[in-house]
Amino acid sequence: MTALGLVLITGVNGFLGKHVAETLLSDGFAVVGTGRSSSCRLQHERLQYVRLDMMDEAGIQSLLRSYEFTHIVHLAGANDVRKSYEDPMHTLGVNVGGALYLLEALRQINPAQLQAFVAAGTAYEYDLKGSLLKEDCPVLPVSPYAWSKHMMTSVLRMYGRIYQLPTRIARTFNLIGPGGGAGACSQFAREVAAMEKGTYPAILQTGNLETKRDFLDVRDAASAYCRLLLAKSPLPGSVYNVCSGHAYSLREIVQLLKKHARIPFDIQIDASRFRVSDVPHLAGSCEKLKLHTGWEPSIPLEQSVLDTLNEYRATAP
Numbered sequence: 001m002t003a004l005g006l007v008l009i010t011g012v013n014g015f016l017g018k019h020v021a022e023t024l025l026s027d028g029f030a031v032v033g034t035g036r037s038s039s040c041r042l043q044h045e046r047l048q049y050v051r052l053d054m055m056d057e058a059g060i061q062s063l064l065r066s067y068e069f070t071h072i073v074h075l076a077g078a079n080d081v082r083k084s085y086e087d088p089m090h091t092l093g094v095n096v097g098g099a100l101y102l103l104e105a106l107r108q109i110n111p112a113q114l115q116a117f118v119a120a121g122t123a124y125e126y127d128l129k130g131s132l133l134k135e136d137c138p139v140l141p142v143s144p145y146a147w148s149k150h151m152m153t154s155v156l157r158m159y160g161r162i163y164q165l166p167t168r169i170a171r172t173f174n175l176i177g178p179g180g181g182a183g184a185c186s187q188f189a190r191e192v193a194a195m196e197k198g199t200y201p202a203i204l205q206t207g208n209l210e211t212k213r214d215f216l217d218v219r220d221a222a223s224a225y226c227r228l229l230l231a232k233s234p235l236p237g238s239v240y241n242v243c244s245g246h247a248y249s250l251r252e253i254v255q256l257l258k259k260h261a262r263i264p265f266d267i268q269i270d271a272s273r274f275r276v277s278d279v280p281h282l283a284g285s286c287e288k289l290k291l292h293t294g295w296e297p298s299i300p301l302e303q304s305v306l307d308t309l310n311e312y313r314a315t316a317p
């Protein structure tokens with residue numbers, strides 16, 4: 001079978017990377033995935049894995065000269081908000097520098113076959129005072145992580161506008177679902193699965209459960225990225241929210257876990273887990289993405305929570 005195109009996915013071993021690769025492979029694309037580990041989480045006859053650090057400028061140059069990529073999905077980066085305060089240099093280096101190395105290599109190589117370059121931004125780029133954030137809402141990053149993603153967005157826009165590289169920014173909100181996410185929902189589901197096995201006390205320790213986030217299933221996010229990758233001629237450097245359009249409280253997530261847990265458990269709110277600055281409400285509008293690509297999310301929140309729990313049931317110690 002001839003592949004529909006050759007896609008580079010940086011960060012293929014990540015939560016979203018694995019799902020984007022699976023979606024593209026099942027659509028008929030060939031994929032080259034990069035990551036820092038020695039091996040790839042995914043095996044497929046049309047998937048090749050390249051070990052690559054996003055700070056390795058020569059490695060990035062060499063990769064882009066070795067393959068004729070038709071599409072690029074750039075997901076590799078430093079995504080931990082808390083760690084970004086402790087080591088802003090690392091966060092900025094990987095998130096801004098990594099994107100810059102890719103874009104600069106592309107500018108020099110000028111690959112005629114490249115149709116789209118989609119990179120993952122974050123909802124945290126916005127001034128989070130708005131109730132349903134749209135792409136034209138003001139930005140006001142707070143953490144070094146959010147600043148790094150916003151600087152990356154500017155770099156992508158610059159290379160799009162000045163050098164006509166087909167860049168698109170997927171401004172991504174909170175992702176949920178199976179596949180090893182690092183957020184609160186994954187953490188809670190992992191602990192509930194361990195409680196069921198008797199390896200963890202039946203008390204769920206949490207931080208602030210009243211905060212609300214726009215949770216989108218990671219598989220729906222993967223299909224949104226693929227739609228964006230294939231979208232016809234958006235302006236270079238265009239931003240698209242990738243989100244569900246609904247805000248759910250962390251308490252709702254815990255209630256869904258309680259509903260599906262095979263044993264009862266208590267909740268203990270631990271004040272030491274509260275964040276110094278935490279956004280109480282975060283939700284975005286996905287209308288632009290729907291309108292321009294025809295994308296629709298299809299996995300309800302309860303299914304995402306249940307699938308996450310089931311995955312940890314199969315793997316919990």
Ligand SMILES: Nc1nc2c(ncn2[C@@H]2O[C@H](COP(=O)(O)OP(=O)(O)O[C@H]3O[C@H](CO)[C@@H](O)[C@H](O)[C@@H]3O)[C@@H](O)[C@H]2O)c(=O)[nH]1
Nearest residue numbers: 079122123172173174183184185206207208209211250278
């Ligand atoms: N992690 C965690 N969060 C908790 C807990 N209890 C309550 N929370 C609350 O749950 C909310 C979501 O936290 P996370 O799931 O850690 O996600 P995040 O900080 O919003 O960041 C994620 O989403 C961003 C996009 O909106 C991403 O950019 C970022 O990389 C990350 O994936 C926060 O308000 C946090 O205070 C807990 O025990 N652990």
